[in-house]
Structure formats: C-alpha cells, structure tokens
Amino acid sequence: xxxxxxxxxxxxxxxxxxxxxxxxxxxxxxxxxxxxxxxxxxxxxxxxxxxxxxxxxxxxxxxxxxxxxxxxxxxxxxxxxxxxxxxxxxxxxxxxxxxxxxxxxxxxxxxxxxxxxxxxxxxxxxxxxxxxxxxxxxxxxxxxxxxxxxxxxxxxxxxxxxxxxxxxxxxxxxxxxxxxxxxxxxxxxxxxxxxxxxxxxxxxxxxxxxxxxxxxxxxxxxxxxxxxxxxxxxxxxxxxxxxxxxxxxxxxxxxx
Amino acid sequence: xxxxxxxxxxxxxxxxxxxxxxxxxxxxxxxxxxxxxxxxxxxxxxxxxxxxxxxxxxxxxxxxxxxxxxxxxxxxxxxxxxxxxxxxxxxxxxxxxxxxxxxxxxxxxxxxxxxxxxxxxxxxxxxxxxxxxxxxxxxxxxxxxxxxxxxxxxxxxxxxxxxxxxxxxxxxxxxxxxxxxxxxxxxxxxxxxxxxxxxxxxxxxxxxxxxxxxxxxxxxxxxxxxxxxxxxxxxxxxxxxxxxxxxxxxxxxxxx
Numbered sequence: 001x002x003x004x005x006x007x008x009x010x011x012x013x014x015x016x017x018x019x020x021x022x023x024x025x026x027x028x029x030x031x032x033x034x035x036x037x038x039x040x041x042x043x044x045x046x047x048x049x050x051x052x053x054x055x056x057x058x059x060x061x062x063x064x065x066x067x068x069x070x071x072x073x074x075x076x077x078x079x080x081x082x083x084x085x086x087x088x089x090x091x092x093x094x095x096x097x098x099x100x101x102x103x104x105x106x107x108x109x110x111x112x113x114x115x116x117x118x119x120x121x122x123x124x125x126x127x128x129x130x131x132x133x134x135x136x137x138x139x140x141x142x143x144x145x146x147x148x149x150x151x152x153x154x155x156x157x158x159x160x161x162x163x164x165x166x167x168x169x170x171x172x173x174x175x176x177x178x179x180x181x182x183x184x185x186x187x188x189x190x191x192x193x194x195x196x197x198x199x200x201x202x203x204x205x206x207x208x209x210x211x212x213x214x215x216x217x218x219x220x221x222x223x224x225x226x227x228x229x230x231x232x233x234x235x236x237x238x239x240x241x242x243x244x245x246x247x248x249x250x251x252x253x254x255x256x
Numbered sequence: 257x258x259x260x261x262x263x264x265x266x267x268x269x270x271x272x273x274x275x276x277x278x279x280x281x282x283x284x285x286x287x288x289x290x291x292x293x294x295x296x297x298x299x300x301x302x303x304x305x306x307x308x309x310x311x312x313x314x315x316x317x318x319x320x321x322x323x324x325x326x327x328x329x330x331x332x333x334x335x336x337x338x339x340x341x342x343x344x345x346x347x348x349x350x351x352x353x354x355x356x357x358x359x360x361x362x363x364x365x366x367x368x369x370x371x372x373x374x375x376x377x378x379x380x381x382x383x384x385x386x387x388x389x390x391x392x393x394x395x396x397x398x399x400x401x402x403x404x405x406x407x408x409x410x411x412x413x414x415x416x417x418x419x420x421x422x423x424x425x426x427x428x429x430x431x432x433x434x435x436x437x438x439x440x441x442x443x444x445x446x447x448x449x450x451x452x453x454x455x456x457x458x459x460x461x462x463x464x465x466x467x468x469x470x471x472x473x474x475x476x477x478x479x480x481x482x483x484x485x486x487x488x489x490x491x492x493x494x495x496x497x498x499x500x501x502x503x504x505x506x507x508x509x510x511x512x
Contacts, residue, residue, distance in 0.1 A: 058415065076419045088416050092434040092511045101430055102420040130511045150420070 005154060005186050006032035006055060011064035013050055013212075023211035024050045028064070030205065030214065037180050038188045039201030041240070047212025048190045049158055055188065056082045056156045069153065078102065081152030081185075083160045087139035089131040089146075096127040099146045107149075117145040120179060137168035141175070148183065157189040161196065170228075173199055177226065198236045199228060206243045216243060299481040304488070307481040316470075321489060324455050324466040327383065331390025332451045336444065339395045343402030344432070360399070368392040368454045372461050381462035386455060393454035397446035405439025406432055438512070441505045445498060452494050467493075 011028040014021060024047040032038055042048045053059045054066055057076040066073045068080065076082065089098045099114045107113060118124055121141035131139050140160060147155060157176075161169045173196060180187055191197050197204045204218045218239060222232050281301050287293050288300035295303060311317035346353045368389050375385035409432065417427050433440075459468025467489050474482030 056419070058418070076415075076421075078420050080419070082419050084412070084416075086412070088412055090413065090416075090431065090434070092437070092509075093430070101422070101426075104421070105423075132511065 002034045004031045005034040005069055007067040009065040011062060011066060013054065013062045026211035026213050028214055032186065032188065034186055035184050036186060036203065037201050038203050038205060039197035040188065040190045040205045040207060041192065041194065041197040042207030043192065043209055046207040046209040048207050052156050052158050052188060052190045056080050078150040079153050081147035081150060081155040083143055083147055083157040085159045085162050087143040089139055089142055091131050094128050094130055095142050098142060099149050102146045102150060113149055117149040120148060121145045121175065137164050137172060140172065152185060154186045157187065159190055176200060194237060194240050198233060198240060199226060204240060206240065297480060299484065303481050304484055307485055311485065320465060320467050320470050324459065327386045328390055328451045328455050331387040332394045332448055335391045335394035335447060336398055339399035340402055343399045344406065347403045347406035364396050369457045372458060376462050386458045389458040390451045390454045393450035394447035397450055398443040401439045401443025402436060405436030409435035438509055445501045448497055448501060449494065452497065456490050
C-alpha cells in the first residue's frame, strides 16, 4: 500500500445565494492513494464536480479538511493539473504557445518539454496550429499535454471527454490510461459515464445527489491489459448500474 | 489546416457593386442636360470633374487633404493612447472605474462639435483646436470598446490563469489584451470614423485650410462644385481609411 496523496475528512460544502441554501456536499470522507486512478461517478447535481474543484483549489470555502500531500489545499496551482470539460485553450495562441503560456518562467523556453508532451498525446506536427483548426478531441489532448508539461502531482479531470463523440472518447480514454501508466501520476476523473468510470478507474466512487454524498466505493479489477469486452467488465458494469437503478426491475410489457 | 477565407468575387458582384453609383451619375448628368437642375445650385458631374482637375492642377486638392489627414492622425493617436491606457485600467481596477465613472458618463453624451466654441477660445483657430475636437471624437468609442472588450472576456480564462499561476503582467499581455482585441479594433474603426467627421466639422467652423475649409469656402464663394468635391473627398477618404483598418484587423486577429 502506497501513501495517501489526498485526504478528505468531513467535507461539507454549502452554496448560499440570497434565496437559496444548497448543500452540495455533505460529510465526505475519502482517501486517495498515490499513483491510483480514481473515478467519481454520479448523476447531475451530486456535487462530483464541486468535490473535484475543491481538491483542485478552485473552490476554497468549505467546512472540513482537504489535504494534498499532508498540506491544506488553499488555492489552485500548476501542481494540481486540472482538465476542464472545455479544452480552455487560449484561441489567440498556437498549440505550442498555449503550452508555453502555462509553464513557469524558467521553463518557458524549454522547447523539448513542449515537444515531449505533444508527442505524449500524439500531436507532434501541430505546434503552430491555432485551437480553431483542431477538432474537439485534439484540442482536449493539447489541454492534457499542457497540464502534463507542468509536471503535476495529481491530475484532476472534470468530465473531460463529455463533449466528444463516442469514437474519439474511447480513443482518448485509452490514451489517458497509457499516460497514467507511463507517468505514474495520480488521476481523478469525474464522469457520468459508467463505462468510462470502470475502464479508467481502479476505484469507482459512487455519489448520490441532494445532498451530495459518497454512497459506495468499488474496487475495480479488469486485469492487465484492461478489456472493455470481458466478463469482469460486464460484472463491474452491472454492479455500478445497480447503484443507480437498484429499485427498478425491468418489467416485460408488451403494448401494441 | 483551414484555408483563409478570401471570397473570390465574380464579375457579377462588381457589376452589382458599381451599378448604383453609375446609375446615379447617369440620372444626375441627364437631369442637367434636360435642364431640370441649375448649375448655380447643383452642378453636373462633368462640372465636378472639371473642378477636380482644376484643384489637382493648382495643388489645392492634395494640400487640403493632407492638412486634414495629418490633423486626424495626430488627434487619433493622442486619443488612442489615452483611451487605451485609461480603458485598460478602468476595466481592471474597480476602484479606478468608480473614480472615473461619473466624469466619463457626463462628458460622453456631449457631442465633440459642442466643444468647438470652447476649443477656439482655448486654442485659437490653429492646429490645437482641431486636434482637441478630433481627440474628443475618437476617445469615447475606443475607450468604451476597450472597457467592454475586457469585461466580456470569458471568466474561464482567468480561472485557467489561476491554475497556471500566471503572473499579472503576462495575464494582461496574453489574456486581457488579445481577448479584448476584436472589440478594441472595432473601437478604433469607430474612433477613426468619428475623428474624420470631427475634423470636417471643426474645419468648417474655423480654419484656413483642410477639407472642411474647402466646404465652407465653397459656400462663401457660391461654388457648389467645390462644396460637392469636398463632400466627395470626405466620403471617399472615410471609406478608404475604414478599408485599411479592416485589412489591418484581419492581419492582427489571425485566430478567428
């Protein structure tokens, strides 16, 4: 057992507006082992993205304790790589300028670092392209390269493939797994796609809404290499499926 | 990579484009030949061509255009620098915005032409009063579009800058200014347009040279051909300047 990189204790997050008080997260306790790949899954409004944003330091007002490598998370930083649902590339900068923009001062001229990371996501040759010349999947890969070039301790992915078509999505998931194995970075992905959660995560955290809570944590073992078509995948899938649709038995009814 | 979108225009487009001006000239000349208009109030196109040749030969045409253009350029650059600097600061610092707001809001609805009496009292009828009026005409469009452009930059880019710990100066250079550039260039186009309008107005009221002076001089000489020549110069040069600015905008904003 490795050490825990993230420790979350009794985390509660309440959003307050003038008229409303919404408990987005209630009493979350979660430990994340260094080097693991965690999927957090849940329907909309279960607070999964809020949880990720808190770990990433993008939300700083909450009750409880969130520790990254033993230190309280107080704000975002390039050590906590964050992949948003949109690629969030600056449209006026080329691919390589976008990566360079993200780098710390002393690394700005490290062309090798930029090249290496573009190669890692399979985008060598697109250095001079502008974001609008890229497809959605390619742009998201640039965003991943940008995050990785900053050598993060942890990579947080907030529904990163949600806006992509099914084929691109599968392709990027495979690429993500390869990167995870190669770079050995702790990764946390938030998703509402059961297959994605199972395929990527070695643990799947199931959350339920109103208020956002952790319902269950499943250990996933798909063997090596992971296969989407094997029986263990189907089993895991059935298990997670039941978490969300437990009460519904599927009745056979014929209406003509 | 995507091709730059330069629409090839066929002969049909150009026929359509030039049809209306040609039609106007034919009707105008025809009305003159038919004796429907009188040369002392409305000279024919042929008479305008004659006075144009006369003004080219005696050098007055180019002298007057040059005088007006130089005034516009001087006033515009003065306005551009001040409105850009003040605009960026107003957009970035809410306190500076509060400090400037009331004065700007009250000055803004005053047409630059309304300043002409004061301008003449302060600066005489020389170069100073013209540049002052042009400055006022160009200042507000650039200022307002700079502020708006910056305020409308998507907040998600600032979140991105938090993640990558972007220094303030780089944030202004790489996010704020390019993000607001489309709006700023619109402001510049409006500003130059206004500056051109203002130079004519200012020169008509008190000047001894310039295109506006040509207009008022033509009126006192009862020479409508000179007046119309002056008006055509204002129109044609206004269009040329706007075309140049549009071209510059295309060159600068390559990412759209």
